[in-house]
Amino acid sequence: MSRFFEKIKSIVEIKREEFNLFLQQYKNIKIGEIKISQIINGMRCLKVLFTDLSSVDPEKGIIWRGYTVDEVLQKLPKPPLSKMPYVEAQFYLLITGDIPSETEVREIIDIFNERRKLPDYVYNILKTMPKETDPNIMLSVAINSMQHESVFAKAYQKGKVTKYNAWEYMLEDVLNLLPKISIISAFIYRLKYKNNMFIKEDDSLDLGGNFAYMMGIKQPYDEFLRLYMILLSDHENGNVSAHTTHLVASALADAYCSISAGINGLSGPLHGGAIRESFNWFMNLYQQKKNQLTKKILEQICVDMLNKGLVIPGYGHAVLRNKDPRFLAQMKFGEEYLKNDELFKIARLAFDTIPHILKKHTKIKNPWPNIDNISGIIHSHYGIDKNFFTVLFSNSIAVGSLANIFWDRALNLPIERPKSVTISQLFELNKTR
Numbered sequence: 487m488s489r490f491f492e493k494i495k496s497i498v499e500i501k502r503e504e505f506n507l508f509l510q511q512y513k514n515i516k517i518g519e520i521k522i523s524q525i526i527n528g529m530r531c532l533k534v535l536f537t538d539l540s541s542v543d544p545e546k547g548i549i550w551r552g553y554t555v556d557e558v559l560q561k562l563p564k565p566p567l568s569k570m571p572y573v574e575a576q577f578y579l580l581i582t583g584d585i586p587s588e589t590e591v592r593e594i595i596d597i598f599n600e601r602r603k604l605p606d607y608v609y610n611i612l613k614t615m616p617k618e619t620d621p622n623i624m625l626s627v628a629i630n631s632m633q634h635e636s637v638f639a640k641a642y643q644k645g646k647v648t649k650y651n652a653w654e655y656m657l658e659d660v661l662n663l664l665p666k667i668s669i670i671s672a673f674i675y676r677l678k679y680k681n682n683m684f685i686k687e688d689d690s691l692d693l694g695g696n697f698a699y700m701m702g703i704k705q706p707y708d709e710f711l712r713l714y715m716i717l718l719s720d721h722e723n724g725n726v727s728a729h730t731t732h733l734v735a736s737a738l739a740d741a742y743c744s745i746s747a748g749i750n751g752l753s754g755p756l757h758g759g760a761i762r763e764s765f766n767w768f769m770n771l772y773q774q775k776k777n778q779l780t781k782k783i784l785e786q787i788c789v790d791m792l793n794k795g796l797v798i799p800g801y802g803h804a805v806l807r808n809k810d811p812r813f814l815a816q817m818k819f820g821e822e823y824l825k826n827d828e829l830f831k832i833a834r835l836a837f838d839t840i841p842h843i844l845k846k847h848t849k850i851k852n853p854w855p856n857i858d859n860i861s862g863i864i865h866s867h868y869g870i871d872k873n874f875f876t877v878l879f880s881n882s883i884a885v886g887s888l889a890n891i892f893w894d895r896a897l898n899l900p901i902e903r904p905k906s907v908t909i910s911q912l913f914e915l916n917k918t919r
């Protein structure tokens with residue numbers, strides 16, 4: 487038994503006992519009221535989900551296992567000569583709750599390296615898909631195609647899964663699947679954009695380093711991939727993709743079905759597509775104005791957009807009420823490596839200009855740039871096609887979503903099934919108040 491498995495086993499035993507005691511004691515405590523507007527408006531700010539891996543503080547941003555973005559970037563172990571931590575270290579933090587030592591990260595890297603080989607049929611499936619297929623859909627199909635290999639599903643069919651051991655089978659699937667996602671993604675990238683010129687993995691590299699290497703993109707893109715995958719790994723499990731993964735897994739589906747459903751959840755322009763929307767907006771500004779764009783012109787463009795009822799892409803947030811530290815971390819990367827990139831210069835001008843304008847519209851609760859603001863500009867600087875951005879997002883959310891569904895099984899969380907209400911029921915309820 488590996489040290490990692492032993493550690494997880496002891497954490498699960500302790501946490502499960504604590505969790506059950508907590509539930510016994512507090513299960514009837516009320517934590518809030520529900521307004522009709524919240525039910526209709528996408529359950530915004532309703533506290534109805536549970537995760538212990540992270541929570542979003544409206545002022546400080548995402549807190550992973552008690553650590554802020556800056557703390558995580560500073561404290562997690564890093565590859566030699568790298569400024570960004572290992573993605574594997576973030577996975578370790580999310581799943582165990584502890585900052586790993588160098589040795590503990592090494593163990594995860596070794597586990598991933600042993601398990602990342604793809605079955606041949608995955609390559610064949612991807613090669614036979616229509617050329618026009620969206621790369622993120624290709625990723626989802628590739629993951630689904632491996633579902634029959636699920637250790638959890640096989641054990642369930644044999645009647646071996648119990649509420650005491652379900653997490654062990656889920657852990658096997660999570661560790662088998664997570665390292666394969668970047669290998670599939672790099673293959674899709676080369677297949678779609680680089681004339682099938684595939685690059686074999688480099689066993690000496692960590693997940694982020696190998697991902698960039700297999701895509702054929704030079705340093706420091708590996709650094710950005712590590713940063714990006716950490717920043718987007720987990721956001722309190724409530725966004726469309728993470729929540730979908732959790733929802734599907736709640737019916738005791740395996741990790742393959744659950745994460746591919748979550749990845750499909752990234753398809754919409756309001757979630758996974760938001761990076762592309764923001765990138766397109768900056769690109770249009772550049773194409774229309776080239777380097778003639780000034781603060782004054784940009785102000786006028788934004789005022790006109792707001793007057794027409796349009797949203798400014800890359801600004802605002804449903805929960806955060808301050809600058810998103812995940813945006814600031816990417817901005818810092820941009821300042822170091824992209825200073826002369828024309829789109830980056832526009833994004834910086836926008837950062838200096840737009841919040842002042844949005845602040846004048848009191849209905850807009852957060853005037854600051856969000857996580858999706860400059861990600862596309864940075865990926866694109868290294869040659870990534872905008873249609874591939876969602877694949878990179880999928881790789882990132884897989885880190886946190888897979889850690890979350892492991893804990894769903896470890897804590898025996900039940901199938902999710904909220905109650906719907908009709909308009910007439912709401913009328914009736916209102917009458918009795």
Ligand code: AMX
Nearest residue numbers: 760796797798799800801802803804849850851852856858
């Ligand atoms: N530009 C113009 N208007 C904005 C705005 C923006 N960037 N952000 C919010 N508003 C408007 C809303 O449209 C809403 O107007 P309405 O009452 O007329 O419908 C009003 O301000 C109140 O919205 P809010 O409570 O501040 O935000 P929200 O929770 O409803 O929406 C979000 C959050 C991100 C969808 C919104 O800010 C937005 O559309 N931003 C631009 C698109 C974007 O960047 N999306 C990526 C978000 C990051 C992510 O989660 N992936």
